Amino acid sequence: MGPYAAALIFTIACAYIARFWVNDEFVGQSETLGQFLAHLFFIQGILGLDSISAGAWYVAIDWQLYSVLAILFISFPGYQALIWLIGILVVSSLLFFNRLSSYEAYFIYFIGSCGLGVLAYLASQFEDTRVKRLAKAALILIGFVIAAASLQQIWLRNFLAWFVALALFLWGNTQYPKGFEQKSL
Structure with a gap:
């Protein structure tokens, strides 16, 4: 502080x-x-x-997001309920709150993309295979919800957030090849 x-x-x-x-x-x-x-x-x-x-402003939003996520992780140590709750927050953020500028000062406006990142991490890096499967299922289900909502109105940023989460899931832990470091001139 x-x-x-x-x-x-x-x-x-x-x-x-x-x-x-x-x-x-x-x-x-x-x-x-x-x-x-x-x-x-x-x-x-x-x-x-x-x-x-x-x-x-950026620090305040990050503080809200991290605080809410920390409270959720402490409140739901088993992760199954946590994944569904994060999924609900992601969908409500992407389909409602993120479309209204009056929520830009609150975590709920940004939890859509942040929550997708959390789900991508849990789906690819978590040790418990049940948690991994459930997080993968939530990611896929959210993709279907985004696609279904696009029948009414297309929001490209929702697709972008979902595709970034998929990229994190697939390649988020990829190591750079040896010799890729920047050589000194």
Whole structure:
């Protein structure tokens, strides 16, 4: 938390100095204590506050995603129920929440692609073969759901997210061939 708080303070200081030379919209208004505190707890988007930097918004979304996934993994240690719950979150995100910009500050908007990545990992790298089979089945089922939903309206980003998850499943653990490292000039 210390480095993040220092980065926020440094960004606020830089913006303060920049306002002396640039009177433009991209520098933004002066930051408030409430805005700073909201950023410390990664809730600036949820509260509807302007982001101090684009990077802070990205960190907040990642924090939400990782927190929710950590809570789910702790709550469902057997993984079978977890896989189905992640599948439901993925489908609801891709087919509903991800289509509405009002959810862009919440994990549910992004859990579609993130959850597909989790399922791809479980399907290819997990030790328990039952978990692997169930995760593969969930990935395939989600592909069918995406295809069926496309009969109503095609969302290419849903197909892209699914194809990336399939690529991770198939080649995510592929090692580079020997000698592929960048040679020094």
